Amino acid sequence: MANEVILLDFWPSMFGMRTRIALREKGVEFEYREEDLRNKSPLLLQMNPIHKKIPVLIHNGKPVNESIIQVQYIDEVWSHKNPILPSDPYQRAQARFWADFIDKKLYDAQRKVWATKGEEQEAGKKDFIEILKTLESELGDKPYFGGDDFGYVDIALIGFYTWFPAYEKFANFSIESEVPKLIAWVKKCLQRESVAKSLPDPEKVTEFVSELRKKFVPE
C-alpha cells in the first residue's frame, strides 16, 4: 500500500521542526506544505478542527496532531530504523517527562523574551535561562539527553536553537555564556542530516521574529 505522508507546517515553527526531523530520521518521503497562519488552509482546519494549529501530519488521509504525539507515531509506524524512544519503560517515561517539561515551560518563557520588553522581558529572560540551565543539568555529560543515542528529547528541544539569536538580540544576552554545554549539544545535533535538513537558517528566523515583535512591542 502506498504510504502518503503530508505535513502541514510553518517554516519557523520549533514544533514543526520536530516532526520534520522524525520523518527524516526514519527516511520517510513526505510532502511538505507551507501554511499561511493568517489564512489557514481548509485542509488544516478540517484535519485539526480542535486546535487549528500546525504541524499536522496526514498519513494516508488520516490526521495526527500535536508534534510530540506525531514523533511517537512516526517512531511506532516506522520502527525499523533509528529508534527515537528508548526501549526500556523507565527510560521512556523519563524521555516523555522531559519533552513534556519543554512543552510546559520553555515555550511560554521564550515567548516573553521576544514578545515583551522592560520588566516583563527581564523576568521572562530570567525564567528562560533557568529552564535552559535545568535542561543543561539534565543533559550532564551525556552526548544526548537519552545517553549515547540521539532521540526523543533532543528532537523536542533542538528546534528552539534556531530562535536563539533572536532571543539574544531582543533581550540582550548571550545564551552560550549561560549554558555552554547545551550549545555543545546543539552543535552535535546539527551534524545529523535529519536535523541539518529540517532546521531553517537562524538568521532568517531572526528576521521573521523581528517583524513579529513589532506587533507586540511597538517601538
Place this chain on the structure above:
Amino acid sequence: MAEEIILLDYWASMFGMRTRIALEEKGVKYEYREEDLSNKSPLLLEMNPIHKKIPVLIHKGKPICESIIQVQYIDELWPDTNPILPSDPYQRAQARFWADYIDKKTYVPCKSLWSETGEKQEAAKMEFIEVLKTLDSELGDKSFFGGNEFGLVDIAFIGFYSWFRTYEEVANLLTIVEKFPKLISWAQRCLKRESVAKTLPDSDKVLKSISDHRKTVLGID
C-alpha cells in the same frame, strides 16, 4: 518479588485518580501515601524536584512524574492485563491526543471554577462547558472514548466526574447531568469497573472539602 510501588498522592486529585485506576486495572499492589499539599513531604520534593506536584509514582526507588506518563509506564510494564493503550499506532495517537486535550484544556479552568468568583469564574465556566461539549461529541455513541474497551482517555477524564457536583454547586454550573446525558452514562459505565469504583472519592466529600477550603482559606462565601 514484591514490586515495591509507592504512590504519593492527594485523595481528591483527578490526576492521582488516573494512576490509581491504572494500577488497579493491572492488579498491582502498591503503597498509597497521602500528601498534605500545604506541607509537602521531603520525599515528594526529592522525587519531583521540577514540578513538586502529586501524583508521584515511585517504582523500586525511582520516580515517574506526570499522571499520563505514569499511566503509560504502568501499561508498558503490565501489557497483558487490561491493556490501556490500543495496539494500533493510529488509535494510540488519537488516544494520546485526547488525553493531551483534556490536560491542556481543563487544568486552568477547573481550578478557577472553585477558587475564583465573579468574571474569572464565569470565564472558566464557559471554557469548561466547551470542553464538555467537545468530549461529549468525541464520545458520540461509543461505550468508551476508544470504542468498546475502557482505556487511556476514559482514565484521563473519569476523575473529573467526582468533581461535577462541586462545580455545579460552587460555580453554579447547572446542571451537567441534564446537559450532557451521554457523558453521565459514560461515567456510570466507567463506575461499574472495580478500578474506578474503588478509586473515585465520594462527590459530596469533594464538595465539602472544597466548600470548606473556599470559606476558610480563600475567604469566599
